[in-house]
Amino acid sequence: MERRVPPPEPAARAVAAGSSVIRAALALTARPEVISLAGGLPASELIDTEGIRAAYDSVLHESGHRVLQYSITEGDPQLREIIAVRLAGQGLPSNPEQLLVTTGAQQALALLAHTLLEPGDAVVVEDPTYLAALQCFASVGARVIPVPTDDEGIVVDALAKIAVTERPKLLYLVPTFQNPTGRTLPMDRRRAVARLAAERGFWIAEDDPYSELRFRGEHVPRIASLSEAADRTVLLGSLSKVLAPGMRLGWLHAPPGLRHVCTLSKQALDLHTSAVDQAAAARYLTEHDLDSRLVHARATYGERCDVLLDELSQVLPSGSTWSRPEGGMFVWVRLPRGFDATALLPDAVANGVAYVPGAPFFAGPGDPATLRMSFATHDPARIRVGVRRLAQVFTQPGGGIIPAMSGTT
Known part of the structure; x- marks a missing residue:
């Protein structure tokens, strides 16, 4: 019999990536009996399916051969112009030459990691932070160093000490x-972070998919708009949360030299992001008032957030704390000491509700008592049902739910 030699194993970095708790959470959304408060999915009813369909119809009818052909790596010129104008209107002077359109903001982050980081380079992150960012940095062999956070985000004094001892090449934060x-993160800390980056010579990756979803409080300027950090901040953005996630359209805004190198990396990776999706997005944004639609989206998410916070106050065990966001999609919960959100998740799913355990979001030792909940996907009635299903899950052994104590994290 002819000898057969098995093929080589996958690269170690691919095997090390492992499974994602977010991927598992999204899988739960396909089960209709489970109310998933896990994945950060925009509300489906807020997606303008008719308007988007018409945009695709228009570009396919008018220039079908162009939008179905290969395109330039930098991205559709009209779409880049529209994004640049929106950024300028939000306080960040921009031009299309600073922008690279990517296949979602996740690709923008991956391109930045592969462009900037060598194995062993230090990256500092908020602790906890976006889970997929941790996976991205691990895939390039970076040393990920957690910085403590408090109720207002990253602790600047701790960041300053770490910047001296670890000499990071990149700070990633949302x-x-x-x-x-x-x-x-409040304005004084943003300025302090910008000054530290200038003094210590590291890049800042400012991941910003949620800022247009503010439903209370005052706008806080982006770090990228601050003069101290303008030459070293890469802003990562996305149309997923404000238009449609399935279109997979993100972007990277960076100083020209770095943007050029990221463009070369993208060219080697996938040539360009889908031309027809970019053209349809540009047409939609030209013909529709996205800002007017966002007024409704913000009101919707604000109401849903309030409902979730009110329900949590009634079912969480005594001693729990939780965040009170002014926008975005997420509430962060810390249960009392001794609770393990990962261990409780199977019971929650069996009871018809899901959340994301918090421990995987930590670059340092995970806090097992934490969990993330999203209020964006479901209407208020369904949020109420979902949270009340958790009441049985969080029951103390031998007794009922202990009345919650209001708090913040």
């Missing part, structure tokens, strides 16, 4: 309505 905590 300063507005952070994933997973929902917190917003």
Whole structure:
């Protein structure tokens, strides 16, 4: 019999990536009996399916051969112009040459990691932080160093000490309505972070998918708009939360030199993001008033957030704390010491409700008592049912629900 040699194993970095708790959470949304408060999915009823369909029809009718052909790596010129104008109107002077259209903001982050980081380079992150960012940095062999956070986000004094000892190449943060905590970094800390980056010579990756979803409080300028950090901040954005996630359209806004290198990396990876999706998005944004639609979206999410917070106050065990976001999609919960949100999740799913355990969001030791809940996907009535299903899950052994104590994290 002819000898057969097995093929090589997958690369170690691919095997090390492991499974994602977010992927598992999204899988739960396909089960109609489970009310998933896990994945950060926009409300389906807010997606303008008719308007988007008409945009696709228009570009296919008028220039079908062009939008179904190969395109330039930088992205559709009209779409980049529209994004640049929106950013300028929000306080960040921009031009299309600073923008690279990507297949979702996740690809923008991956391109940045592969462009900037060598194995062993130090990346500092908020603790906790966006789980997929941790996976992204691990895939390039970076050393991920957690920085403590409090109710207002990253602790600047701790960041300053770490910047001296670890000499990071990159700081990654989600300063507005952070994933997973929902917190917003105040202006004084943003300026302090910008000054530290200038003094210590590291890049800032400002991940910003949620800032247009503010439903209370005052706008806080982006770090990228601050003069101290303009030459070293890469802003990552997305149309997923404000238009439609299935279109997979994100973007990277960076100083010209770095944007050029990221463009070369993208060219090697996938040539360009879908031309027809970009053209349809540009047509839609030209013909529709997205800002007017966002007024309704913000009101919807604000109502749903209030419902979730009110229900949590009635079912969480005594001693629990939770965030009170001013926008975005997430509430961060910390149960009393001794609770394990990961261990409780199977019971929750069996009871017809799901959340995301908080421990995987930590670059340092995970806090087992934490969990993330999203209020965006479901209407208020369904949120109420979902949270009340958790009441049985969080029952103390040998007794009923202990009345909750109001608090914040």
